[in-house]
Amino acid sequence: MTAITLDGVATASAVKGELASRIKLLKAHGVVPGLGTLLVGDDPGSRSYVAGKHRDCAEVGIESIRVDLPASATTADVRAAIRDLNAASEVTGYIVQLPLPAGHDENAMLELLDPDKDADGLHPTNLGRLVLGIEGELHSPLPCTPAGIVEMLRRYDVPIRGRHVTVIGRGLTVGRPLGLLFTRKGLDATVTLTHSRTQDLPTEVARADIVVAAVGVPHLVKADWVKPGAAVLDVGITRVQDDDTGKGRLTGDVDPGVAEVAGHLSPNPGGVGPMTRAMLLANVVKAAEQRLHR
Numbered sequence: 001m002t003a004i005t006l007d008g009v010a011t012a013s014a015v016k017g018e019l020a021s022r023i024k025l026l027k028a029h030g031v032v033p034g035l036g037t038l039l040v041g042d043d044p045g046s047r048s049y050v051a052g053k054h055r056d057c058a059e060v061g062i063e064s065i066r067v068d069l070p071a072s073a074t075t076a077d078v079r080a081a082i083r084d085l086n087a088a089s090e091v092t093g094y095i096v097q098l099p100l101p102a103g104h105d106e107n108a109m110l111e112l113l114d115p116d117k118d119a120d121g122l123h124p125t126n127l128g129r130l131v132l133g134i135e136g137e138l139h140s141p142l143p144c145t146p147a148g149i150v151e152m153l154r155r156y157d158v159p160i161r162g163r164h165v166t167v168i169g170r171g172l173t174v175g176r177p178l179g180l181l182f183t184r185k186g187l188d189a190t191v192t193l194t195h196s197r198t199q200d201l202p203t204e205v206a207r208a209d210i211v212v213a214a215v216g217v218p219h220l221v222k223a224d225w226v227k228p229g230a231a232v233l234d235v236g237i238t239r240v241q242d243d244d245t246g247k248g249r250l251t252g253d254v255d256p257g258v259a260e261v262a263g264h265l266s267p268n269p270g271g272v273g274p275m276t277r278a279m280l281l282a283n284v285v286k287a288a289e290q291r292l293h294r
């Protein structure tokens with residue numbers, strides 16, 4: 001048996017097509033959505049992610065505003081840039097690209113964002129709303145990777161309600177908020193949130209109908225851990241230096257042999273990454289729509 005591929009490129013492209021028509025409607029009402037990015041330092045990976053976000057914006061008709069600070073930027077410089085983005089009327093939503101270079105307190109910087117402009121859903125107010133499960137008027141942006149994972153499972157009709165999800169990794173952008181999202185009313189999954197101190201990871205994975213691997217340990221999840229037919233989503237990514245090109249190769253958290261056991265497999269690259277980017281655009285569009293209705 002070979003798993004059905006959860007195709008993140010195709011699914012993200014469908015999401016972007018739907019967003020493009022909502023953006024047209026917004027513009028017809030005089031609202032121009034604009035995504036800002038704040039990048040500090042010159043990490044090549046972060047730089048290429050940020051470039052990708054600006055390309056995505058151009059593709060769907062969102063204005064994009066790029067703020068790059070040098071690696072030498074002080075915390076006062078970062079604070080000032082965040083203050084400017086909060087004030088800029090053409091920026092309807094923005095992200096602070098993580099990780100920030102060593103020496104900056106990420107949580108303290110995230111608290112400075114205007115929660116209404118937080119396109120990543122990582123401001124404490126928005127994470128708090130995720131915990132509270134608030135819908136409707138106080139609808140909050142969801143962290144992009146968790147939102148992308150759920151959106152992809154939905155579009156492939158992978159059942160979630162009552163199913164057992166094992167999440168590997170408890171990081172701020174994926175594992176921790178994903179556990180909160182999957183256990184919300186309406187999604188109703190049962191979640192095991194594992195991490196580096198988990199005693200028996202193979203057993204925790206074996207009970208899962210859905211496995212999300214988001215730790216950044218190459219090929220950690222082995223075929224003989226996975227329940228036959230389970231959906232496996234490979235999220236973690238590591239640049240492995242195994243050749244002479246100097247560029248390295250991107251390796252996910254899931255061993256290739258898993259494709260023979262899983263029912264669905266979200267590959268990496270080509271899976272959750274493109275969905276993460278699509279959900280960022282969705283957050284910007286939603287925030288602009290809310291602005292229109294305020």
Ligand SMILES: Nc1nc(=O)c2c([nH]1)NC[C@@H]1CN(c3ccc(C(=O)N[C@@H](CCC(=O)O)C(=O)O)cc3)C=[N+]21
Binds near residue numbers: 173250268272275277
């Ligand atoms: N404030 C903040 N928000 C983030 O959402 C955020 C962040 N900081 N810092 C870094 C991580 C990482 N991340 C990715 C998004 C898309 C791909 C993606 O689209 N990857 C392509 C491959 C791209 C390539 O080849 O480099 C794929 O999976 O097919 C990857 C990684 C968002 N992050």
